Amino acid sequence: MEDRDPLKRFVELRDVDGRANGMNFVDLFSGAGGFSQGLRQAGFTPVASVELIEIASATHCRNFPECKHFSGDIKNFNPSEWLEGKSVHLVAGGPPCQGFSVAGKRDPNDPRNVLFRQYVRIVAELRPWYFVMENVPGILTMKNGAVRYAIVEAFEEIGYKTSVAVLESADYRVPQIRPRAIFVANRFGLPNPFPKPQLRPDEYVPIESAISDLPEYTPIPEINHEWTKHSKNFMDRISKVPAGGSLYETYFDAFKRQYPGLPSMTVKENHGGTHIHPHLNRVISAREMARLQTFPDSFIFEGPMKKAMWQIGNAIPPRLAECIGLALVPYMNAIADAGEIQGDIDIPNHGEAISGVQPFLCADGTSL
Secondary structure, three states: OOOOOOOOEEOOOHHOOOOOOOOOOEEOOOOHHHHHHHHHHHEEEEEEEEEHHHHHHHHHHOOOOOOOOEEHHHHHHHHHHHOOOOOOOOOEOOOOOOOOOOOOOOOOOHHHHHHHHHHHHHHHHHOEEEEEEOOHHHOOHHHHHHHHHHHHHHOOOOEEEEEEEEEHHHHHOOOOOOOOEEEEOOOOOOOEEEEOOOOOOHHOOOOOOHHOOOOOOOEEHOOOOOOOOOHHHHHHHOOOOOOOOOOOOOOOOOEEOOOOOOOOOOOHHOOOHHOOEEEEEEEOOOOHHHOOOOOOOOOOOOOOOOHHHHHHHHOOOOOHHHHHHHHHHHHHHHHHHOOOOOOOOOOOOOOOOOOOOOOOOEEOOOOO
């Protein structure tokens, strides 16, 4: 079976002229604000966001004071009333993915799997030019692909043609291996752009480049540089864990030592049992996690250390979100130049069509 999506394009970011000036976006299921941070870096303006968890909402409000944030159940969010007539050019967000993730037992009947329909409801009401939805790659194979196709069909019913690709965060200078399934769609029949990879695997950014300048054993709570406290005996046990090994056999993904000289393994909170530093006898700190996710040090996470780690581990890397946003810029500028009149849009020649490849093609050309 071939991926015959004629709308999918991969855009060379070096050819993108400028940023998304004057373009507004709404961030759904925003969490702490990984998407918001990345899209803001790409020049988009956050005008509204929605998040259920209070501590993540507090973090978002702290870092995006210009954004009107709705803290509560997305089912109670009325976008027209909340935005008070503001134009929305882009909707972004990642519905909760625990039900989809291959990290744990995947449950196709998990109620979180249908939260994307709230996303569809809001897109249908706001009618943005484009939307971007992010999730774990496992969503593409749930129920033998039925979940993926249900998402595509739901958006097609409201006038949006959707393309999907798996992007590896490390391809975009994120010092971490973190593949994400990205859905992009528009209502004009235009191409759906994705950013071309910027690095080959042998060029990936190693973990040390992101965290080596932080104090080894001196916490800095003001920037979330804190980690689980260890006794001397516990540190002695950690010292015996080799790269790629875990302190526990039954919880292999917790207290697992990072590999030196390579990008970080996918960062997770794991109830304080985060990955072990590649060179030190302690787990990595919340700030080190944030740097591996490409959050700037000026981005402060609210709440105690474990809550900060939870927020960081659930975010999309801002750098990946920025690249996704930049890939959209030439197409959204074309819509703005045409005044939204379908048929008069000058389609930018920035991307390459993808055809004749395996389903669920990864950005590096490999298939799932």
